[in-house]
Amino acid sequence: MSSTPLFSTYSHGENRVTSSMLAVFERVGLSLTERILAKASGESTLEMVSFINQPSTGEGTVPDARIAADFIYLFEVKTVPNAIKDRIQITGHLEHLDKDAGSKSKRLLFVLTPDPVRPAVIDALANERVVWFDFAALHDAITEVLNDTLLPSSERDRFLLGELQALFEAEGLITHDDVVVVAAGLAYGEYLKTSAYICQPDRFFQPGVTHQGFYADRAIQPEIAHIRAWEDRVPFTQVEADRREALGGNDARIGQLIRWALDARVREEGDHYKVFLLSGPKESDTVRLDAPIVNDKTASSGRPWAWTMSQGYTSLAALTRPGVSKTSHLKK
Numbered sequence: 001m002s003s004t005p006l007f008s009t010y011s012h013g014e015n016r017v018t019s020s021m022l023a024v025f026e027r028v029g030l031s032l033t034e035r036i037l038a039k040a041s042g043e044s045t046l047e048m049v050s051f052i053n054q055p056s057t058g059e060g061t062v063p064d065a066r067i068a069a070d071f072i073y074l075f076e077v078k079t080v081p082n083a084i085k086d087r088i089q090i091t092g093h094l095e096h097l098d099k100d101a102g103s104k105s106k107r108l109l110f111v112l113t114p115d116p117v118r119p120a121v122i123d124a125l126a127n128e129r130v131v132w133f134d135f136a137a138l139h140d141a142i143t144e145v146l147n148d149t150l151l152p153s154s155e156r157d158r159f160l161l162g163e164l165q166a167l168f169e170a171e172g173l174i175t176h177d178d179v180v181v182v183a184a185g186l187a188y189g190e191y192l193k194t195s196a197y198i199c200q201p202d203r204f205f206q207p208g209v210t211h212q213g214f215y216a217d218r219a220i221q222p223e224i225a226h227i228r229a230w231e232d233r234v235p236f237t238q239v240e241a242d243r244r245e246a247l248g249g250n251d252a253r254i255g256q257l258i259r260w261a262l263d264a265r266v267r268e269e270g271d272h273y274k275v276f277l278l279s280g281p282k283e284s285d286t287v288r289l290d291a292p293i294v295n296d297k298t299a300s301s302g303r304p305w306a307w308t309m310s311q312g313y314t315s316l317a318a319l320t321r322p323g324v325s326k327t328s329h330l331k332k
Contacts, residue, residue, distance in 0.1 A: 018077040024164045028157045039141035041131045071106045081208045084119040114173045135173035172206030177313035184214035195280040201233045201272045219292035225278035226285040233272045296326040
């Protein structure tokens, strides 16, 4: 029997996460998977495998014990918030469950998303066979199972589940951070001039971010700009600037940005870049902090250490919480 490849190389995030999760559950076994899903979903009656002493057969004989697995569980996994927008896909999955009408199996559809609250579609269906939970709940359930001293997990299982948790974190699925803060030695000054951010093409940013901040001069600067639009692999040429400016709207803004970057010689003619169009420093949809948030992160030696050397994530709620003046306060 072949096994699902561990930590799939699917390029699509949804497929990658689903395949990796399935591979880990396959390897840690039904009993451990049952405990994790029960804790994550709150389904206390969840049972993948049953162990029964002297089960009644109704035929005059009583075996000493019965171990049985009798269930059908479907999974619908989304890695982008607000992706469950209509009931067509969910009801289609339920129809698949109903096709096995003669089965007495426990049949459930697990819906796993990064949404902080249950999607409205799931609430509206009010179907007891549809069980929703988020990645944060699954992450916490794994931690709780791994910390259970009465039913300790093997070192192998601890490693596999820990790696799965790390994947959830790397994909930005267990937090609801809506602000990306970029290391911005030069980019902060560019933002103040252009209300935009330019970076290398194909750079990954967690889905769901709505605002961008700038880490410069060892502090998160006060302007937390609203991300109005972004586009990848934009060619920075004078011809492209002319074409964009003629189109109007966001294209015109990108055209003007290209022309500024080339005229100022801060970007190379012919190269491609990822472009974010942001709200300006003084515009109403830019959140302005009372003061820069000073970095107090240190290395193990006690020396100052950059809060981020590329990009970090936090939330508007954390940034605007009263008393936040240092980066260490963002975690509290």
